[in-house]
Amino acid sequence: QKEVEQNSGPLSVPEGAIASLNCTYSDQGSQSFFWYRQYSGKSPELIMFIYSNGDKEDGRFTAQLNKASQYVSLLIRDSQPSDSATYLCAVIGGFQKLVFGTGTRLLVSP
Amino acid sequence: KAGVTQTPRYLIKTRGQQVTLSCSPISGHRSVSWYQQTPGQGLQFLFEYFSETQRNKGNFPGRFSGRQFSNSRSEMNVSTLELGDSALYLCASSLDGQGNQPQHFGDGTRLSIL
Numbered sequence: 183q184k185e186v187e188q189n190s191g192p193l194s195v196p197e198g199a200i201a202s203l204n205c206t207y208s209d210q211g212s213q214s215f216f217w218y219r220q221y222s223g224k225s226p227e228l229i230m231f232i233y234s235n236g237d238k239e240d241g242r243f244t245a246q247l248n249k250a251s252q253y254v255s256l257l258i259r260d261s262q263p264s265d266s267a268t269y270l271c272a273v274i275g276g277f278q279k280l281v282f283g284t285g286t287r288l289l290v291s292p
Numbered sequence: 293k294a295g296v297t298q299t300p301r302y303l304i305k306t307r308g309q310q311v312t313l314s315c316s317p318i319s320g321h322r323s324v325s326w327y328q329q330t331p332g333q334g335l336q337f338l339f340e341y342f343s344e345t346q347r348n349k350g351n352f353p354g355r356f357s358g359r360q361f362s363n364s365r366s367e368m369n370v371s372t373l374e375l376g377d378s379a380l381y382l383c384a385s386s387l388d389g390q391g392n393q394p395q396h397f398g399d400g401t402r403l404s405i406l
Contacts, residue, residue, distance in 0.1 A: 214392055225382055225397040226335070233392060270335065279348050280325065280384075280395060284334035 188283035201258040205271030214274040215254045221267045261290045296398035310371040313401045315383030323389030324366040329380040378405045
């Protein structure tokens with residue numbers, strides 16, 4: 183089992199809809215969770231991070247943690263075509279190493 | 293505040309050669325991590341340096357090595373290049389590499405092996 187798993191997509195949503203991205207992780211002891219956005223040909227850009235003590239909202243983005251089921255989700259409200267990118271979930275695993283999922287490709291159609 | 297700077301942006305090498313990539317972290321950041329990104333494997337962790345010491349290492353062969361200088365700048369070296377080393381190499385910095393500190397990425401070095 184991979185340490186961090188994401189559905190590769192693409193996840194297609196119409197403009198203005200809510201996009202819901204999920205990732206599951208295997209290490210029960212993980213405490214820190216990160217979401218990065220990566221446009222084609224660019225490097226990952228940090229958009230949100232949460233710790234095991236709760237969810238977080240930042241503008242149109244909300245990150246939620248379900249510790250019992252070991253998954254993290256990222257909700258993007260009022261999705262825009264400019265949100266079309268690959269979203270990488272990353273989890274701090276053993277020895278403080280950041281482990282990435284392979285990413286979910288999001289397509290927002292006008 | 294300047295971001296993470298990686299040089300060069302692009303490199304073309306041939307099999308058997310070696311290459312050195314450079315990374316300057318965000319000012320004040322002391323932890324530097326290196327990643328390899330390929331379409332098939334995603335982001336793979338290479339190693340992490342903190343205070344000039346390698347603190348963590350991924351599952352890559354010994355041909356991949358790195359170091360960190362007293363000003364936190366880091367270099368990564370790949371010797372005896374293979375075709376499979378073609379990838380985007382990303383450097384990320386954080387304050388101290390602890391789990392509660394997010395990592396910020398540079399633009400990467402795209403390495404092509406002919």
